[in-house]
Amino acid sequence: MKKIIIIxxxxxxxxxxxxxxxxxRAKALGDYLIVAVxxxxxxxxxxxxxxxxxxxxxxxxxxxxxxxxxxxxNNWEQKIHDIKHYEVDMFxxxxxxxxxFDEFKSETxxxxxPRTKFIxxxxxxxxxxKINCPSKSGx
Ligand code: C2G
Numbered sequence: 042m043k044k045i046i047i048i049x050x051x052x053x054x055x056x057x058x059x060x061x062x063x064x065x066r067a068k069a070l071g072d073y074l075i076v077a078v079x080x081x082x083x084x085x086x087x088x089x090x091x092x093x094x095x096x097x098x099x100x101x102x103x104x105x106x107x108x109x110x111x112x113x114x115n116n117w118e119q120k121i122h123d124i125k126h127y128e129v130d131m132f133x134x135x136x137x138x139x140x141x142f143d144e145f146k147s148e149t150x151x152x153x154x155p156r157t158k159f160i161x162x163x164x165x166x167x168x169x170x171k172i173n174c175p176s177k178s179g180x
Pocket of ligand 1: 050051052053054059060063079089114133134135136137138155156157158159160161162
């Protein structure tokens with residue numbers, strides 16, 4: 042019987058419970074989870090400056106043990122190619138992306154899962170900056 046293949050994308054900076062929860066929920070929807078981790082260059086395109094290097098962000102996703110395969114997300118355009126190449130059955134993202142990827146509904150199931158409240162890489166990064174450079178954070 043064909044394995045149900047799931048794919049999801051993200052930066053996964055300062056890996057936290059919001060990330061592990063969505064990976065766990067995505068994996069639970071099928072049999073094989075592909076996680077595309079944004080490259081540092083793509084993060085620039087997204088207007089994001091990750092605290093962790095790509096290698097660290099990839100390693101954190103690996104250590105979460107939810108991903109069966111980790112690929113690199115290099116640009117916005119690759120998703121449809123990934124969906125076709127890996128014969129993806131479900132494209133899963135957090136609710137903050139709701140509606141943004143509906144274009145893929147012609148190719149695969151698109152599911153937006155509720156975002157985990159009260160935690161984000163941005164908040165964590167701000168806290169870290171406060172601890173590490175109190176002067177910079179206007180303290
Ligand atoms: N997420 C979540 N709850 C949080 C934080 C993040 O469910 N508290 C989800 C996001 O909705 C996303 C995934 O975790 O589905 C990864 O989040 P980010 O690392 O912030 O990734 P993002 O910057 O949204 O990049 O092309 C798509 C982009 O690469 C997604």
